[in-house]
Amino acid sequence: MSGTPYTRSTSRRTPRTFARRDGAPRPSLLRLPTVGIDIGGTKIAAGVVDGEGRILEQLRTETPHRSKSPKVVEDTITELVLQLADRHDVHAVGIGAAGFVDADRSRVLFAPHLSWRNEPLREALSSRLKLPVVVENDANAAAWAEWRFGAGAGEDHLVMVNLGTGIGGAIVRDGWLERGRYGMAGExxxxxxxxxxxxxPCGNRGCWEQYSSGNALVREARELAAAESPVAAPLLERVGGDVMAITGPLVTEAAQQGDAVAVELLQEIGHWLGLGIANLAAALDPGRFVIGGGVSAAGELLIGPAREAYRRNLTGRGFRPEADIVLARLGNEAGLVGAADLARQVARRFRTVKRSRVERRA
Structure with missing residues (x-):
């Protein structure tokens, strides 16, 4: 954590490598190990990630109850980072949080699962950890990871759609996350x-996530079961007649095992997904859509109907190129990996500026 002073190497063969004063080689700034933090409503995951997107070590703990003060969550994050820093030479920390993050990536303006309201998270953590810190929306972090290391690699006009409890999204264009004027793009x-x-829950009616998300899937399945529809009988048998025990993963598992109504429910979610994607294509014209989040575990049962609805509703269909629609590859670790990689960019800039100041003084 305290770090060792470095001097610039004179080797021309490794222009991005620096040497310690004790003679040991220093890794390229592109490969600095950094910590990524993924903050959810129920858990906080922290991991050390290398320059190739590999998680070297990961820790998990429960998220402090939402009624607790922001400082309690900050204490938890700090403890996780310090544990990892005891075993790894980390150089920066990236935070992925569900909620609105300002354009400077320093404040969490609003987090639905936590008591953060205009919280200066970057300043609070960097002062305690003595490391560069970047704060990012969790969907942005996941999209960045997929663009750098996953299903979005090689596509410079990428849109990611995360289907979880609701729908999160992000845009990567020409190697940059598109955050919007106020940092809230991608909702x-x-x-x-x-x-x-x-x-x-946002207060409006008819939002996309009310028709294509984990919540939508569960709502439709429970409504069928509560109405004692004969087609829902197999689902009810799986939960011993307890309607409220029906969950999204259970419906997905039933569909994968051939349950007709579960397949139909996923097809409906997929139809709405494709319709929304067609609208996004009209507005953003990306080359690829990456679909992630827990609901994407349904695979082709979801993506197949989505592709069909996309093609039926695409503006100018038949006379324009169609974006690819693919499944995300990095799973639940995408947010953590993306946050760590974004922090690495900050660490590089921080060290470059610091080195320039040292050289000017010399």
Missing amino acids: FGHMTVVPGGHRC
Whole structure:
């Protein structure tokens, strides 16, 4: 944590390598190990990630109850980072948080699962850890990871759609995350697709995530079961007749085992997914859509219907190129890996500036 002073190497063969004063080689700035933190409503995951996106070590703990003060969550994050720093030479920390993050990537303006309201998280953590810290929206972090190391590699106009409890999203264009003027771009889940439709927790009606998300899948399955529909009988048998025990993973598992109504429910979610993607294509015209989040575990049962609905609703269909629609590859670790890699960019800039100042003084 305290670090050892470095002097610049004179080797021309390794222009991005620096040597310690004790003679040991220093890794390229591109390969600096950094810590990524993924903050969820129920867990906080922390991991050391190398320059190739590999997780060297990972720790997990429960998220402090949402009624606790922001400092309690900061204490938890600090403890995880310090544990990892005892065993790894980490150089920066990236935080992926569900919620609105300002354009400077320093404050969490609003986090639905935590008591953060305009919270100066970067300043609070960097002063305690004595390391560069970057704060990023969790969907942005996941999209960055997929673009750097996963299903989005090689595509410079990428849109990611995360289907979890709701819908998160992010845009990567020409090697940059598109955050918008105020840092809130990518909130695709709250596009209105059905005026006057289902009420959304955001306060509006008919939001996209009310029709294509984990919550939507569970709501539709439970409504069928509660209505004692004969087609829902196999689902009820799986949960011993307890309607509230029906979950998204259970519906997905049933569909993968051939349950007809579960397959139909996923097809409906996929239809709405494809419709929303067609709208995004009209507005953003990306080359690839990457679909992640827990619901994407359904694979082709979800993506197949989505592709069909996308093609049926795409503006100018038949007369324009169609974006690829692919499944994410990095799974639940995408947010952690992306946050760590974004922190690495900050660490590189921090060390470059620091080195320049040292050289000017010399």
